[in-house]
Amino acid sequence: NAGVMQNPRHLVRRRGQEARLRCSPMKGHSHVYWYRQLPEEGLKFMVYLQKENIIDESGMPKERFSAEFPKEGPSILRIQQVVRGDSAAYFCASSPLGQVNTEAFFGQGTRLTVV
Amino acid sequence: AQSVTQPDIHITVSEGASLELRCNYSYGATPYLFWYVQSPGQGLQLLLKYFSGDTLVQGIKGFEAEFKRSQSSFNLRKPSVHWSDAAEYFCAVGSGGGSQGNLIFGKGTKLSVKP
Numbered sequence: 766n767a768g769v770m771q772n773p774r775h776l777v778r779r780r781g782q783e784a785r786l787r788c789s790p791m792k793g794h795s796h797v798y799w800y801r802q803l804p805e806e807g808l809k810f811m812v813y814l815q816k817e818n819i820i821d822e823s824g825m826p827k828e829r830f831s832a833e834f835p836k837e838g839p840s841i842l843r844i845q846q847v848v849r850g851d852s853a854a855y856f857c858a859s860s861p862l863g864q865v866n867t868e869a870f871f872g873q874g875t876r877l878t879v880v
Numbered sequence: 881a882q883s884v885t886q887p888d889i890h891i892t893v894s895e896g897a898s899l900e901l902r903c904n905y906s907y908g909a910t911p912y913l914f915w916y917v918q919s920p921g922q923g924l925q926l927l928l929k930y931f932s933g934d935t936l937v938q939g940i941k942g943f944e945a946e947f948k949r950s951q952s953s954f955n956l957r958k959p960s961v962h963w964s965d966a967a968e969y970f971c972a973v974g975s976g977g978g979s980q981g982n983l984i985f986g987k988g989t990k991l992s993v994k995p
Contacts, residue, residue, distance in 0.1 A: 769923075798981035807884075807970055807985035808924075821982060856923060860981045868914065869981035871924040 767792065769859050769872035770839075777878045784844040784851070786875045790859030797840040798869060799832055802854040814840060815862070847879045882907050884973050886986035893961050894994045901956040901989050903971030912974040913954040914983065915945055919967045927969075930954065941965070966993045 770789040778784050790797050795816050800808040813821040814834035825832065829847075834840040844851055854876050858869035883906045893899055905911055912931050916924040928939025935947040945956045954971060968990045972983040 796981055807987045810982055810984070813982050858981050868926055868929055869983070871916075873923040
């Protein structure tokens with residue numbers, strides 16, 4: 766059973782471009798979470814999605830950031846008009862539907878560098 | 881507000897020595913507690929978790945942690961450190977029940993191991 770797959774692993778964007786980060790959850794998992802890790806910091810929760818629904822986006826910046834988890838395909842975290850401050854590692858985690866008290870499993874992350 | 885504090889930013893221990901990494905949390909209800917490890921450039925791997933029951937929790941790689949409600953602590957311990965344990969360690973707290981993907985992380989403790 767493959768783990769949480771994130772791609773690309775590394776992404777370089779110029780200021781003002783768009784960044785698209787993809788996350789394929791573990792097989793059988795229908796909950797996806799996105800986190801951002803700034804240098805020398807812990808992970809900060811951004812958004813929690815289930816298939817076709819955003820459940821909690823309390824950690825998402827109000828502008829330029831959006832996330833989706835369509836019925837088919839991976840979850841996408843989209844950052845429009847990137848700025849230097851968006852440079853960070855972005856992690857996705859997934860967990861299964863209907864199981865109480867189970868942990869989330871993390872992907873390897875996408876390291877975004879804005880130049 | 882919920883929070884997790886890891887007081888030690890960086891710890892160095894000699895190989896074979898014992899280890900204790902501190903974690904204090906602030907949470908209104910019964911917390912769900914986790915320790916994750918992150919090797920450089922990698923994702924997070926779960927070491928152990930506490931949901932309920934026995935307050936001494938055994939994890940992978942010889943790690944254990946003890947939940948102390950009176951001290952709001954969940955310190956991670958290992959009796960004998962190996963060079964391969966050098967990594968960054970994150971303590972996290974989650975809400976009770978359901979999928980545990982919406983977590984609050986501490987800022988991490990970087991562990992160095994001397995030969």
